[in-house]
Amino acid sequence: MSSGQPVLHRDIELAAIQEAISHVYAGKPSVLVILGPRGIGKTTLLHAALARKPDIGAILMARGHSDEHDYPFGVVRQLFDPLMGGSGNGVPPATPGSLVLPGQVYENHGGGLVAPDLLQSLYRSTRSITTGSQPLIIAIDDADYADPQSAQWCSYIARRLDDLPVIMILTVDSQGRGGREIVREIAALPYARLLRPAPLCATCAGRLLEGAMGTAVDADVAAASHRLTQGNPLLLHQMAGQLLAAGVSPEKTELTRVLEIGAVSLTETVLRWLADHDPASVDLLQSLAIVAPEDGLETAAMLSGFGQLVAEKAGGTLRAAGLLAGLPAGRFAHEHIQRTILAGMDPAVRDGLHRRAASLLYRLGVPVERSARHLMSAGPTGDPWSVTVLREAAREAAAEHSWEPATRYLHRALAESGDPTTDLEVTAELGAVEMHRDLPASLRHLRTVFARVRAAPQNMLALTPFADILVTANSAEAGDIFTEAVAIASEAPTPFGPDLLLVLAAQALLWGRSAAVPGLLRRLRGSSRLLATPSAQQFVSALALVTGVRGRNLPRTLALTRRCFDGKGVAPLGAVLPLIWCDRIDEASYWSQRVVTEARSAASDTRLVLSLLVRSEVGYQLGSLSASLRDAEEAIRFSAASRAEGFHVAALANAGRALVELGDLDAAERVLRSVDPYGDWHPLVAGQIMDALGRLHVARGRPQDGLRILLECGRRLASAGITNPACVPWGTHSILAYVLFGERSAARAVAERELELARAWGAPTTVARALSAGSVAYEGTARLDMLHEAIELLRNKGARLERTRALIRLGIAQRQSGDEQKARDTLTAGLRLADDCGAVRLAALADKHLADTGARVPGARVPPVRREGAHPLTVGERRVTDLVLQGMSNLEVATTLSISKRTVDTHLARIYRKLGIHARAELAAILNALTTTLPAVPEPGTRPAPVLDLDDPMEYHAVL
Numbered sequence: 001m002s003s004g005q006p007v008l009h010r011d012i013e014l015a016a017i018q019e020a021i022s023h024v025y026a027g028k029p030s031v032l033v034i035l036g037p038r039g040i041g042k043t044t045l046l047h048a049a050l051a052r053k054p055d056i057g058a059i060l061m062a063r064g065h066s067d068e069h070d071y072p073f074g075v076v077r078q079l080f081d082p083l084m085g086g087s088g089n090g091v092p093p094a095t096p097g098s099l100v101l102p103g104q105v106y107e108n109h110g111g112g113l114v115a116p117d118l119l120q121s122l123y124r125s126t127r128s129i130t131t132g133s134q135p136l137i138i139a140i141d142d143a144d145y146a147d148p149q150s151a152q153w154c155s156y157i158a159r160r161l162d163d164l165p166v167i168m169i170l171t172v173d174s175q176g177r178g179g180r181e182i183v184r185e186i187a188a189l190p191y192a193r194l195l196r197p198a199p200l201c202a203t204c205a206g207r208l209l210e211g212a213m214g215t216a217v218d219a220d221v222a223a224a225s226h227r228l229t230q231g232n233p234l235l236l237h238q239m240a241g242q243l244l245a246a247g248v249s250p251e252k253t254e255l256t257r258v259l260e261i262g263a264v265s266l267t268e269t270v271l272r273w274l275a276d277h278d279p280a281s282v283d284l285l286q287s288l289a290i291v292a293p294e295d296g297l298e299t300a301a302m303l304s305g306f307g308q309l310v311a312e313k314a315g316g317t318l319r320a321a322g323l324l325a326g327l328p329a330g331r332f333a334h335e336h337i338q339r340t341i342l343a344g345m346d347p348a349v350r351d352g353l354h355r356r357a358a359s360l361l362y363r364l365g366v367p368v369e370r371s372a373r374h375l376m377s378a379g380p381t382g383d384p385w386s387v388t389v390l391r392e393a394a395r396e397a398a399a400e401h402s403w404e405p406a407t408r409y410l411h412r413a414l415a416e417s418g419d420p421t422t423d424l425e426v427t428a429e430l431g432a433v434e435m436h437r438d439l440p441a442s443l444r445h446l447r448t449v450f451a452r453v454r455a456a457p458q459n460m461l462a463l464t465p466f467a468d469i470l471v472t473a474n475s476a477e478a479g480d481i482f483t484e485a486v487a488i489a490s491e492a493p494t495p496f497g498p499d500l501l502l503v504l505a506a507q508a509l510l511w512g513r514s515a516a517v518p519g520l521l522r523r524l525r526g527s528s529r530l531l532a533t534p535s536a537q538q539f540v541s542a543l544a545l546v547t548g549v550r551g552r553n554l555p556r557t558l559a560l561t562r563r564c565f566d567g568k569g570v571a572p573l574g575a576v577l578p579l580i581w582c583d584r585i586d587e588a589s590y591w592s593q594r595v596v597t598e599a600r601s602a603a604s605d606t607r608l609v610l611s612l613l614v615r616s617e618v619g620y621q622l623g624s625l626s627a628s629l630r631d632a633e634e635a636i637r638f639s640a641a642s643r644a645e646g647f648h649v650a651a652l653a654n655a656g657r658a659l660v661e662l663g664d665l666d667a668a669e670r671v672l673r674s675v676d677p678y679g680d681w682h683p684l685v686a687g688q689i690m691d692a693l694g695r696l697h698v699a700r701g702r703p704q705d706g707l708r709i710l711l712e713c714g715r716r717l718a719s720a721g722i723t724n725p726a727c728v729p730w731g732t733h734s735i736l737a738y739v740l741f742g743e744r745s746a747a748r749a750v751a752e753r754e755l756e757l758a759r760a761w762g763a764p765t766t767v768a769r770a771l772s773a774g775s776v777a778y779e780g781t782a783r784l785d786m787l788h789e790a791i792e793l794l795r796n797k798g799a800r801l802e803r804t805r806a807l808i809r810l811g812i813a814q815r816q817s818g819d820e821q822k823a824r825d826t827l828t829a830g831l832r833l834a835d836d837c838g839a840v841r842l843a844a845l846a847d848k849h850l851a852d853t854g855a856r857v858p859g860a861r862v863p864p865v866r867r868e869g870a871h872p873l874t875v876g877e878r879r880v881t882d883l884v885l886q887g888m889s890n891l892e893v894a895t896t897l898s899i900s901k902r903t904v905d906t907h908l909a910r911i912y913r914k915l916g917i918h919a920r921a922e923l924a925a926i927l928n929a930l931t932t933t934l935p936a937v938p939e940p941g942t943r944p945a946p947v948l949d950l951d952d953p954m955e956y957h958a959v960l
Contacts, residue, residue: 005212007048008204008233011040011932013195017049020167020193024135029161031192033183034171037320039234040197042171049138049169058129059137063192064145066276075140075150076122097571126157127164131786135165139759143170143182155185158192163201175277199231203333208233209250212240217250221258225250228334230322239265263336270321271344280306281314285323289341290353292332295361296372354378362389369393372409380416387422391429406433424452424462432465436604439474439644446471450481452752453758457492460485460500467503467538469574470606472510474646476680479511486513500536506542507537510574511682512549512721519609529950541572549684550576551724551761558582565591570591574934577612581726583763585621587797592618605642609635616654621765623800623837626902629658646685649675653688660692661801662700663840663904668696676707683720687713687728694731699841703740710734725757726766732773732946739776747777765802768793772806783813804833808846815849824853847913875912880907885924 007014013034020030032049034042050059062078079845130136140146143154158168172183187194200208206222217225229235242265243250248257274281288300302313318324325331330340342350357375372393375386390413397406410430417423431445446466453459463485472478486508489496549552557578566573573595579588592615599608612635619628633779635651638644652671675687690713697706713730727732731754738747751774758770771790775783787810794803807830814823827850834843844921873881883893892907894901906921915926 007041007044008208010045010048010197010198012782013197014048016193016195017052020049023053023191024165024167026164028701029164029166029168029191030162031158031161031168031189032170032195033171033187033192034195034197035183036173036197036883037174037232039232039269039445040199042197043232044233046139046141046169046171047322050137050265051169058134059139060142061139063668064140064150066145069145069147071370072147072149073118073153075364076153077141078459079138079140080122080125082735094827118693119153122153126166129166130166133141135167138166138168140169141171142173142644144172146182147815151182154182156191173277173543177318186600200226200233201231202226205229205231205236208236208298209240212237213244218252218255219248220252221255223257224255225262228259228322229266235266235269235322237512238269248776260333262338262341263334266334267337267340268344269599270323271341273320274317278314280304280310284311284314285318285341286345287313287353287357288324288332289338289345289348290357290374291361293918294339294717295332299357299360299364303353303360310723315835331380351378355381358386358660363870368397369396369405369409371675376412379410380415382418382875384417384422385428386420387417394429394433401436401601403433403436403603407437414852415802424449424459426461433470435466435470435607436602439471439606439641439642441467442471443475443478446478448482450693453485453488457488459469460492460496460504464500464503465546467540468574469510470509470610470644472507473610473682473685473939474606476511476682479507479513479682483511495540498785499533500540500901502535506539509539509546510541512546512862521710533553536893538572540564541575544576544578546721548581549722549724549727551726551757554582554762558584562820573610573614577617578623580617580621581724581761581763581799585618585764585765588614589618589622589798605638606644609639609642609647609651610643612638613650613654616651616658620654620658620801621799623804623833623839625658625661625801625838629662629902633659645679649679649681650685653685653692655747656689656696658694661839661841662905663839663844663909665699665904668692669700672696678712682725683717683722687717687722687730691728691730691733694737698733698737698740698769701740703737707737707741709733710737724755724761724766725754725770726761726763729769729773731757732769735777748774755891764793765797765799766799767800768806769802772802772809775809780817784810787813798946800837801839804830804837804839804842807833808842808849811846812849815853820853824850827853838906840905844913846910851916873914877907877911877914880904881911881923884908884920937938 016032020032023030025640030869034045047491049076050061060079060082062075064075068074072864099571108781114387126136126138138157140154143151146154154168157796161168168701170182170186183194186192202223206217206219209217209225225239228241239262242261243258245347246257246261248254248261250258254278271282271285276283277542283304284297284300284306287303288297291299291303297307297315303310304311306314315324323337325333345353354374354377356370358378361374362368362371368389370489372390375389380386390409394409394413397409407430408431414423414426414430416428427445428449431442431449434445435442446463449459449462449466453463463482466478467482472482482504486501486504489501540560541564544557544564548557548562561575561578564572576588576591576595578586592611596608596611599611602608612631616628616631616635618623619631630656632651636648636655639648639651652675655671656668659665672689672693675689677684677686677693681689689830690709694706694710694713697703697709710730710733713728714734716782717728717730717750722728731750735747735750735754738744738750751770755767755774757771758767761767768790771786771793775786775790778786787806790806791803794806807826811823811827811830814820814826827846831846831850832842834846877896880893885897888896890904891901895905897904911923915923917923917926
């Protein structure tokens with residue numbers, strides 16, 4: 001800092017300087033030693049002292065430098081050169097080992113001139129300068145860098161100033177070499193004073209930044225800069241310069257950027273200082289940058305090859321310089337310090353340190369993942385040991401469900417490896433890991449491995465990591481691969497173990513490819529381990545699915561399913577669906593919750609998707625439509641993230657189906673139209689999406705389109721051997737489509753076939769669904785009988801949605817038969833159940849027919865009792881209607897009231913029921929009428945003709 005700038009936070013030091021000057025006027029000597037770390041402002045104080053010199057007198061100035069440390073009397077020559085005419089007066093320049101002064105006698109001592117009485121001669125010269133009490137200032141900056149001869153002269157002169165008007169001012173780096181000796185010899189003199197400039201306070205730091213940057217500095221920025229630089233003035237100045245160069249203003253909004261730039265500036269400056277006098281600290285700092293933050297100074301010292309004492313000393317230096325925090329030991333003061341150090345290192349040196357760190361940590365027995373991270377940071381070498389470490393780290397990461405780092409380690413191991421056998425093993429491990437987060441990548445690895453298996457069947461074991469429903473259910477190609485693998489394994493001359501054969505056969509069964517399975521089972525007959533291993537459990541799960549979709553043997557399907565559940569309570573994901581088909585909905589509900597919990601803990605995107613799909617199916621069967629939709633929507637998000645296309649289609653089907661029941665047909669159409677229903681999906685997935693889309697067409701009043709896609713759905717399922725109506729109820733939905741299309745005879749034929757298939761399967765819910773839907777194709781007593789039987793079968797089965805549908809159909813059929821009282825009771829039960837399920841469309845239909853019977857039920861569109869002047873809507877419902885009448889959409893109403901759109905939909909459905917309307921266009925008129933008079937409750941039988949014509953199938957089933 002130049003003398004023209006203000007000296008901040010130095011009142012004590014400036015007072016000491018002023019006192020020393022006053023002593024000189026009195027003819028007394030003073031020695032000031034300004035001691036402190038680099039950048040603390042020692043030179044600034046020296047310039048401040050020189051600026052306050054007496055009006056008369058002389059100044060001898062010099063400055064030490066590390067490059068001149070080996071030049072004898074180099075500093076002394078700087079002091080006296082001006083007096084000897086060294087600046088252009090013909091005096092030869094100083095060279096190592098020589099000093100030429102006028103009037104002195106020199107002796108040659110083998111390569112250099114040395115004056116025996118030089119110190120005494122220089123002392124006399126100093127006294128001669130002060131003749132006549134003329135004050136003298138001897139100022140030496142960075143005296144710790146002085147050569148030994150000059151340092152000896154300083155001590156010699158300082159001890160002999162008793163009667164001379166001389167001020168000697170020395171600045172000494174407290175961390176520099178040679179400084180301690182000078183301080184020890186001079187500080188003990190009675191006229192010497194040791195000044196230790198303290199770091200700037202936060203206020204002064206802010207003032208310094210403002211002066212350097214020429215603008216106001218935010219208080220938070222000043223405080224953070226002060227903490228970062230520890231109040232070191234030089235570091236603050238350099239930080240200000242870097243901020244100006246980067247165009248960053250010292251405002252609070254730029255605090256993060258200010259700290260980044262400050263940390264970089266601090267690191268670069270301190271590294272330059274340390275490189276001059278403490279290379280060991282630089283080495284330790286680089287090693288620490290490699291191993292931090294997991295490891296500290298102790299590990300860094302081992303990596304650098306330093307002992308404990310050297311490491312402790314270097315650590316103290318680094319803490320004093322502001323690069324390291326106090327505790328914990330080895331923590332950098334700012335994250336950008338470590339980054340700056342690493343960026344400034346030679347790449348080869350950095351890679352070498354990373355590899356050495358990996359080896360050191362592996363030998364120390366720390367978690368292998370830390371060694372693997374160092375190998376990942378270094379360049380590849382093709383070292384087999386590196387491959388071993390990376391694979392071990394990947395296994396540990398996978399065991400903790402850390403799929404992303406496991407993937408990175410295996411990718412690097414594959415790049416490092418050059419051995420074909422190792423390549424095959426690593427590829428299989430990589431496919432097993434990527435199965436949980438990136439299914440297309442896993443399938444690519446499966447192709448690679450199977451190509452090797454074809455060429456060399458002895459490598460068949462490499463396929464086992466891919467043998468999982470997560471892969472197979474999403475890819476027809478995977479099904480083909482495992483089917484071919486079963487054939488190869490069955491024909492291999494050297495028999496494979498039962499575990500391998502079972503997992504391969506399980507995957508083939510998932511696609512219905514079971515031609516080779518009987519022969520495989522014959523080979524395994526008599527094996528005591530057949531049903532005692534996870535591979536056998538996987539096979540039995542697949543066998544239960546295949547048996548279930550054929551729809552011919554419910555007891556066998558249920559028995560196989562229950563054998564999949566082991567004593568630990570863990571079940572394969574595929575084993576839950578047969579429980580639903582077998583009408584064990586309570587068990588399925590319990591296990592669906594368990595598999596979702598386990599999938600979340602495993603952090604597997606694909607496993608979570610399948611688990612959510614299973615739970616969504618359970619929720620739908622239980623009539624928990626909102627819960628089913630939530631699970632489906634979450635499954636959509638995770639299947640998109642993991643690119644599990646098959647599961648994504650299934651999730652869209654579940655969501656669309658729930659939205660249809662919830663009455664949001666527009667949303668259902670957007671969801672179901674976003675995918676090609678005729679894609680190469682698993683037959684069950686294709687059946688689900690086509691069935692959901694067919695139902696949407698029917699609900700939209702497009703029975704011809706719905707029938708076309710439902711029949712294609714049935715054709716595809718039948719070709720895959722899936723004939724169980726419990727799996728995909730496309731047949732019951734096609735009955736409605738036929739009726740709406742005017743083909744009652746075809747509808748009856750389908751109804752008979754569906755009922756036959758349902759009774760062959762034997763699950764009460766499936767039979768009840770066939771009866772309920774089939775009743776639509778019949779009239780009179782036949783319809784009533786079928787619906788009564790359906791409702792009886794659904795009693796205590798938990799299938800609330802199917803029971804709701806059957807009750808409403810029965811109530812409408814009872815109205816048609818003229819039994820108004822029974823119709824009211826039945827429709828009331830159906831309406832309440834529909835409200836519980838959230839089935840908006842079913843509730844609206846039940847409410848409409850109830851109103852037309854003159855029924856007065858709680859929650860119906862017309863309250864049973866109304867006080868004079870009372871409004872039929874609640875306060876919350878009126879808030880919704882007010883916003884709707886302002887022209888807001890349902891979504892805008894939800895946003896305004898901070899509720900979900902689904903809640904708004906439910907509110908409006910209830911409002912429409914209460915007010916006896918069917919669209920928001922009628923809302924304004926009826927509410928305006930309510931503000932003047934409330935209509936009286938109509939008597940039974942006085943209502944106008946129903947809006948729905950019970951003899952018109954199109955209207956009768958439009959909302960079913």
